[in-house]
Amino acid sequence: MKIGIVGLGLIGGSIALDLRQLPGYTLLGVSRRPETCQQAVARGVVDDASTEFALLSAADVVFLCPPLGAIAQTVEALLPHLTPKTVLTDVGSVKQPIVEAIAPLWKNFVGGHPMAGTADSGLDAAQKDLFVNRAYVLTPIDTTPPEAVETVAGIARSLRAHVYQCDPSAHDQAVAWISHLPVMVSSSLIAACLQESDATILELAKTFASSGFRDTSRVGGGNPELGLMMAKYNQQALLRSLQTYRNQLDHTIALIEQADWNALETRLQQTQQTRPSFVD
Numbered sequence: 001m002k003i004g005i006v007g008l009g010l011i012g013g014s015i016a017l018d019l020r021q022l023p024g025y026t027l028l029g030v031s032r033r034p035e036t037c038q039q040a041v042a043r044g045v046v047d048d049a050s051t052e053f054a055l056l057s058a059a060d061v062v063f064l065c066p067p068l069g070a071i072a073q074t075v076e077a078l079l080p081h082l083t084p085k086t087v088l089t090d091v092g093s094v095k096q097p098i099v100e101a102i103a104p105l106w107k108n109f110v111g112g113h114p115m116a117g118t119a120d121s122g123l124d125a126a127q128k129d130l131f132v133n134r135a136y137v138l139t140p141i142d143t144t145p146p147e148a149v150e151t152v153a154g155i156a157r158s159l160r161a162h163v164y165q166c167d168p169s170a171h172d173q174a175v176a177w178i179s180h181l182p183v184m185v186s187s188s189l190i191a192a193c194l195q196e197s198d199a200t201i202l203e204l205a206k207t208f209a210s211s212g213f214r215d216t217s218r219v220g221g222g223n224p225e226l227g228l229m230m231a232k233y234n235q236q237a238l239l240r241s242l243q244t245y246r247n248q249l250d251h252t253i254a255l256i257e258q259a260d261w262n263a264l265e266t267r268l269q270q271t272q273q274t275r276p277s278f279v280d
Helices: 009-019 034-042 051-057 066-079 095-103 145-159 166-193 198-209 211-217 224-233 234-258 260-272
Strands: 002-006 024-031 047-050 061-066 085-088 112-114 135-138 162-165
Touching: 002 009, 002 051, 009 145, 024 034, 024 051, 034 047, 034 260, 047 051, 051 066, 051 234, 061 066, 061 145, 066 085, 066 095, 066 224, 085 095, 085 145, 095 166, 112 166, 135 145, 145 162, 166 211, 166 234, 224 234, 234 260
Parallel strands: 002 024, 002 061, 024 047, 061 085, 135 162
Antiparallel strands: 112 135
16 A cells, blocks of 8 residues: 655654554655655655655655645645545644534545654654554545545554544544643643743752653643644533633632642542543
8 A cells, every 4th residue: 555644843853753654555755855755765764755746646645744834735736646545644733623614625535533642843753653542533524435435544543543533623622622622721830930030949940840840841842833723613512621621720810819728638648549530
């Protein structure tokens, strides 16, 4: 099977690295930068690479891995080079606007979102086994051919990911809670620390910062473009989650102001008990 990958960054490069280790796949990469194409071939990330979409004319499946805001325009430029049977799938973290834009243009489009990543970007950030035991969400709609869905699901399973299917809108509301909200909260944590007016205290905070701060600030220190696209393309769901979070934060502030330690302890016990249902 010939697999095309548009965008040889963290996700596209990681998909290519894993599929290159498996029999039966030929990897074709497209990047805007000639240097990235050259590096991808030289490192064995893909079999061939080009800045031209014509390279993908023989692809059976094409993974769309550019920045979220560029996916729709990328498809418009790509379509003249594809055969009618080519399956398109994206890796964007927001699904409804992408599906609404692309599905009318290409019948064999399957919305996708591998729930994996790091704070780094670019081809150098690509790594093997990035998707192992991670959720890989597909968001087909009524008009999506089942065989196209199964083709993408089969590739995702070969990456050793756990494949799930849901409605594009339901996906966006769910990831607003567990992906997009954490980015904004984490970013706000870093911004709040920078409001410390005493330079000595601020430097001490930077010196003392350890695992707790590292864990909670990680996604806020990631790719700014990705965070911006989350907010822009999932605005309403993200606002809903942010407003609910603000209400919960106000409630915590009130408990501390009132020195209601019993209620605060109960709250912390509840969150301690609930967390494993999300992450374990």
